[in-house]
Amino acid sequence: MGLLALGTALEWPQARERAHQVRDWGIQQLLEIWNKAKGKERDAMLWGDEVEYLVVNYSADDEKVLLSLRQAEILDALAADEHLARNGGGANHIDDEPIPRPARDNPLPVFHPEFGRFMLEATPGKPWGIGFKELLDVEPDMKLRRRIAKDHMRSGEYPITLTTFPRLGCPGQFTVPYYPPSGPRLRSQFVPDEIANPHIRFPTLAANIRSRRGRKVQVNVPVFHDSQTPRPWKDPTVDYDLHNWPEDDDVRNGAAPDDYIHMDAMAFGMGSCCLQITFQAKNITEGRQMYDQLSPLGPIMLALTAATPIYKGFLADTDPRGFWEEQPLRNDRWRIPKSRYASNSTYISTDARLRDEYLDPNLVIDPDIKARLVNGGMDDRLATHFAHLFIRDPIVVFEEDLRELDLNKTDHFENLQSTNWQHMRFKPPPADNSNNIGWRVEFRSMEIQVTDFENAAFSVFMVLVTRAILSFDLNLYIPIAKVDENMERAHARDAVLGQRFFFRKNPLPARGASRADEDGSSSSRTGSPRRGRGPVEEEYEEMTADEIINGSSAGFPGLIPLVESYLDSVNVDVETRCQLAMYLGLVSKRASGELETTARWIRNFVAAHRGYRNDSVVSEAVAHDLIGAVIAVGECEAEGRDFEGLAVHGLSRLLGRSRGASKRVGANGTAAAAAAAAGVDVMV
Structure with missing residues (x-):
């Protein structure tokens, strides 16, 4: 969750007039931080995860499953829980500054508001440390968060880890309580204003983005053409005769x-859930290295x-949520080729291995701001x-x-x-x-997974990859333009295969x-980008996800073998190594295709449903049973039961x-102690 503040929010015409002042003062604040913290050393190598949930109202007996818009009430209940508060957990209420919490060795999780009133974010009570056994506490802590959230909801409400609600924006009711679409802020054909968090930041963000563009947000995702899907396919939910707002002309103007699913509000992007990992580096140099690698x-x-x-309510021809959410403005101060929702646009390290050829020669910057930063003592790379930004x-x-x-x-x-909103921050x-926080890197591209086991596996994998990068001084540089191209390819259906x-x-x-x-120069480890001896095109090649993760016959070692080599080089006990192997095994099998991605599993679930007509339509009945399956998997996992006994298709x-027979895991007691403090029995 980004910056939350209170006050009198300016409408776009007034905000635009003050934009220069905000940028000017923002640069002054950045230089103040830079001068205070640029020499900060020996920070603890900590990390944290953020898990986001949809809150659904579900009953096996009611065909309609709905999004619950009770985020504020649920956060109120969590904040009012004195037991949670005494043990370092609870919630940051929508209108509050982060609440100081009592220091605890094993604090309980903390919950936060998100853009959608149907969403919750949960984080561990304190950052995870460097110990390997601590990695085994991530999964039970995620289970604990889910259980605590559920305990503060109504009986028919469930926190689920799906990226999007399948029928968000469909005609009829998809939220409880029901609100009609086409409010004054979003002016959407499909979703009501009330779907957004009522904190003034969010409706203002939505309204000002729309006002700044002079039209509604336009998100168009290619539809998946099944055997009975019409060609051409016209989105049947679009009302071309709507005349509530001037922006309703958008659909009449193309x-x-x-052949595209049309969405017209930022709720369709900001209302998606993801899994984010933040790493704290020992100093700024290491942080910049992590960002680049x-x-x-x-x-x-x-x-x-x-x-x-x-x-x-339609199957798309893409698999992940989009970093393509909107196209950039053409009448802005600059002609910018990428939107705010995109892969990152440059590298920032002073590593001598960073060649000029890896960078974008046409990167758009504000030269006046760069000059101010350089004059304030910041190096060229970070100033750029x-x-x-x-x-x-x-x-x-x-x-x-x-x-x-x-x-x-x-x-x-x-x-x-x-x-x-780039994929790195x-x-x-x-x-x-006051809390002695260091320089941090946020990894933002991962989608949320159905189970806590999966989310823990991908989180732990990223931690181990980061440690292997630092331990072996790995060099993963490719031209930043190829990262952009990879991001486009990653959106394809079944891209992993x-x-x-x-x-x-x-x-x-x-x-x-x-x-x-390595690059033929005699410079020190850090410095300005250098030109290598050979053509940069010879340094990289096209690989499958399987080859990148598991290694290739052509000689690429593979990220998992590199992680295993790293684990071989350090002292890891057998029990911890076996548990880590289960996490690495999941990632390895997803990359090889032995196991399906969540997107492929959802597609197969829909295709096998008796109510699906091979026409790309995900009906209320199909969505109900899909959500029911996700809830059943979550309940089974929370109770520590074997998944093999669960009748869920695919x-x-x-x-x-x-996951074999369940067993209690508390490698260093952290998660077990936290669960005991909460009165919750957590099994994995």
Whole structure:
């Protein structure tokens, strides 16, 4: 969840007039942080995960499953739970600053608001540490979060980890309570204003994005053509005769092309759930290295975790949620080729292995902002990164924040930083750093998975990959343009099996060579980008996801073998290694195709349903049974029962035999202690 603030939100014409001031003050705040924290050293190597839930109202006896819009009430109940609060858990209420919590060795989870009133976000009570046994506490902690959330809901409400609600935006009722669409903020044909979190940031964000564009958001996803799907296919939910708002002319002017599912509000993107991992580095140099080296993995992990084959009651011809949510404006201050929702656009490390050829020569930046940052002491590479982010306009501006600049805050900086929704985010420490937070990197491309086991597996995998990168000094650089191309390929249906991705041929440093030696220069480890001896095109090739993850006969070692080599090099006890092997096994089998992605499992579930007519339509009955299956899997997992006894179509092809008979896991007691404190029995 991004910056939440209170105040008098300016409508777009007024916000546009103050945009320069927000950027100016944001740069001053950034330089203040830079000068305070650029020399920060020896920070603990911590990390954290964010799990997002949809809250659904489900009954086996009622064919209609609905989104519950009770986010505020659920957060109120969590915040009012004194037992949670005493043990370091609870909720940050929608209108509150983050609540100070008592220090605990094993604090309970914390819940947060999200864009949709049907969503919740949950994080561990404190960041995870560097210990390997701590990795085994991630899964039971995720189970604990789900159980605590459920305990503070009504009997028919369930927190589920699907990226999108299958029938969001369909005609008729899909929320409880029901609200008609076409409110003054979103002006959507399909969803009501009330679907968004009522915090003033969110309706203002939606309204100002629409007002700034002079039209509604236009999200068009290609429909999947099944055997009975018409050609051409016209979205039957689009009303071409609607005249409630001037923007209703959009569809009459071509906003809803044939063969595309048309959506007209940011609720369809911001209302999606994902799995995000944040890493804290020991210093800024290591943080910048992690940012760069993890960037090429974003598209690969998006394809591996793909889980979004349904939009607005129709099967799509794409598998993950989109980093294509909108096209950039053509009448902005700059002509920008990518939207705010995209893969990242540059590398930021001072690593000498970063060649000029990897960078985008046409990267759009604000030269005045870059000059200010460089004059303030920031190096060229990082100044370029922030000068690129700051080409954007601030969307939500509060009048009260413009009265006086406070250099002990980061509100103006975060206004721009948090509305650049790229697949990586580089996060400076807070200005008022009372908690001694370091430089952080956020990995944002993964889709949420159905089970806590899967979400833990992908989280732990990313942690181990990061440690292997740092331990072996891996070099995963490819041209940033190829990362963009990989991201486009990752959106294809069954991309994990059907697509090839550009990836570096040899990630290992030359034996006995320094970084400078590797590219033929004699410079130190850090510095400006250098030109290597050979053509950059010879450094990478197209590989399948299986080859990238598991290794190839052509010589690429594979990320999992590299992780296993890393684990071989450190002291890991047998029990921990066996549990980690189960997580790595899931990732490996997803990459090889032995197990299906969540998107493929959902497609097969729909195709096998007796109510599906091979016409790409996901009816209420199909959606009901899909949600019911997801709930059943979650309940089974929470109770520690074996999945093999669960009658859910295709489940073995999603999870395989990764989970045997359940057993209590508390490798270092953290999750078990937290669960005991909450009065919850957590099994895995």
